[in-house]
Amino acid sequence: MSALAWIAAGSLAAWLWLLLGQGFFWRTDVRLPPRREPAAWPSVCVVVPARDEADVLPESLPSLLAQDYPGRAEVVLVDDGSTDGTGGLARDLAGRHGGLPLTVASPGEPPAGWTGKLWAVRHGIALARARDPEYLLLTDADIAHGPDSLRELVAAAHGGGFDLVSLMARLRVACAWERLVVPAFVYFFAQLYPFRRIGRRGARTSAAAGGCVLLRADAAERAGVPDAIRHAVIDDVALARAVRRSGGHIWLGLADRVDSVRPYPRLADLWRMVSRSAYAQLRHSPPLLLGTVAGLALVYLAPPLALVMGLAAGDVPCAVAGGPAWLVMTVTYLPMLRYYRQPPWLALTLPLTAFLYLLMTVDSAVLHYRGRGAAWKGRTYARPEPAPEQR
Structure with missing residues (x-):
């Protein structure tokens, strides 16, 4: 030979x-686990770190404000030093669309040892804890949610006893380069972190998709999140590992009605x-x-x-x-x-x-x-x- x-x-x-x-890893049927609606819906605070997101915010933020959630829920958008009017636009969108209460805050520049996103998340979680929510939904500013997204996430976490439930948002695939690169991105990710393994108790494989992470507030506190991962560039995987190490049960799968609206029109x-x-x-x-x-x-x-x-x-x-x-x-x-x-x-x-x-x-x-x-x-x-x- x-x-x-x-x-x-x-x-x-x-x-x-x-x-x-x-x-x-190649199968794509790992979707939200069986849902069981709680007798009393827990309170949720949605934390959205946002830096220069004025282009995508009109497509994403109204979808969060319009969540059909039976319990108490509110949105905290953390304007991370934007120069394009992200914070003002968020307030304007909330005034026009109504829906869930919106708080817009700014933490200032991150100190040494922190990535900007995690510093914004830290500030948002600190504001959320003042409301004493049972769950935190960490979602990126370019993610649009179906109207029942929050309800389905909470029901899945409640029904499966999960401390963290994360959905890999469906990324935008519209132009030729997106068609060539984006599906492969998720395919390679699943090859590194097979979704079926992540949801098993005691599994060694840990990962999350940072665009959509529902996290029990007490699990975040036990894991020391986000302080314990303040330096992480790949913050979603670091978050999942921190929760797993602290004894948490995590789950990751593909989304049906959670979509990224950020365009990637060029190979660059x-x-x-x-x-x-x-x-x-x-x-x-x-x-x-x-x-x-x-x-x-x-x-x-x-x-x-x-x-x-x-x-x-x-x-x-x-x-x-x-x-x-x-x-x-x-x-x-x-x-x-x-x-x-x-x-x-x-x-x-x-x-x-x-x-x-x-x-x-x-x-x-x-x-x-x-x-x-x-x-x-x-x-x-x-x-x-x-x-x-x-x-």
């Missing part, structure tokens, strides 16, 4: 393991979204970076190359291993494309998308070592700390 044939065989073995041994926009935190995910470790690059090449790039080169050179073992590996890759991607209502033929582009993610990850490391680190909306965290280790 040629060297490429051995590489293709290794890729096929990897794909067979991913297919059967990685928590069936998507590139920044990924590269700002990719190297932090690897704990800023050069060996992990090299392993990730090699792994992406073996798992995603080798199968199509082995098939094409094997057929061209008459290398039967190479083609026989590469073809089935690419087939398994393609088939496991189809459910995610179906979830995003995209045509099945896009599954054939997954190797190309994986190559783009490989380049984004390398770029993330380059930015880190240039001191530009994780940059977001005018703030740069040159050498941010990674999320706490999973225990």
